[in-house]
Amino acid sequence: MGIAVVGGGVAGITAALDLADAGYKVYLIEKNAELGGKMAELAECKTGLSPYVVKVKNHPNIELMLSSELESLSGSAGNFKLKVSGKEVEVESVVLAPGYDIPEIAKSYGFGNPDVVTSLDFEGILRAATASETGELLRPSDGKRVKRIGFIQCVGSRCQENEICSTACCAYTAKEAWVIKERFPDLEVYIFYMDIRVFGKDAELVAELKEKYGVKYIRSRVPEVIPEDGALTVKYENLEKGAIETIDLDMVVLAMGLLPSKTLSKLAEITGVKTDNYGYIETSMTNPVETNIPGIFACGTATAPMKVRESVAQSSAAALKAAGFSQRTEPIPGQEEYKFIEVGEEPKIGVFICGCEGEVAKTIDIPAVAEQVKELKDVVFVNSETNTMK
Structure with a gap:
């Protein structure tokens, strides 16, 4: 079956990757056409988030459902039935990570x-x-x-x-x-x-x-x-x-300031989870990711306003809890038996050194690093003018 993660921001991405890397089938449901949520709007964060977005899109254990919304949920822990934009999905547990919105400005x-x-x-x-x-x-x-x-x-x-x-x-x-x-x-x-x-x-x-x-x-x-x-x-x-x-x-x-996501009240109605006086998903001090519905967990700014690093930590906790209701059904990346194919050529390695718009150059002599890298075995190309910030 698998585990559903609702929300493709930093919290949802973290939970999905933690579960997928551990060998669980994950359905990552995101209402927008792209992953990243609010964090993707932050210039310096977007660059750091990009590798994780790419990993999600290429992960064999993740079924990515973009431009999709949770329409209904029935069943109980270990046997939930979800309807996602008209498609039926069966999972054993659910992680809610819908993110946040900002208030209107006076x-x-x-x-x-x-x-x-x-x-x-x-x-x-x-x-x-x-x-x-x-x-x-x-x-x-x-x-x-x-x-x-x-x-x-x-x-x-x-x-x-x-x-x-x-x-x-x-x-x-x-x-x-x-x-x-x-x-x-x-x-x-x-x-x-x-x-x-x-x-x-x-x-x-x-x-x-x-x-x-x-x-x-x-x-x-x-x-x-x-x-x-x-x-x-x-x-x-x-x-x-x-x-x-x-x-x-x-x-x-x-x-x-931060407000609960505009989609959260609808999610709460569909899933049956309780919300607090401020509109966030209600959890307890001793179990900050557990909702009132067994098998459904919440993380990140779905539970309260918080910083990115706190959201990431809580998302990993929610993933761990959700895994307790599911069974590993997929291979764990990195633990497969590797097979090497003889291609008849020596390896060729390209090295691209990012200067981060001049920030790295303040403390590191990039040209000197490039010259040293050129001497390494199998390196055939070095570009020291790479800029991933653009």
């Missing part, structure tokens, strides 16, 4: 002005700036160089419409601010926040941004962004001073 933030962008959109702008001939961060509206930029935290979260903290916003804003200061050290960066909720390496990065890079963290609430005279005036309540203040910036990035 008009008061000036969204619609080309210089007010979401954090996801800003990833693409950063990438374009790095790849451009000038190598400068330019305003979308007029192509002028950005000198002052602001990030507004908690947009669409920790508010009346969505009380819950999205947990990831502080961390990815810090990452984007770090990229800016590394690539454009003269650019002024302001971060408007209510509270900084990070720990571990993320907390260290925030401290480094303040102390080493001079990023200005302003504890505040921002009611509006006013576009006027070619600038963006950010009006905010300074929570430390108890005063209303303004600042003119060239560009504003909205750090969007």
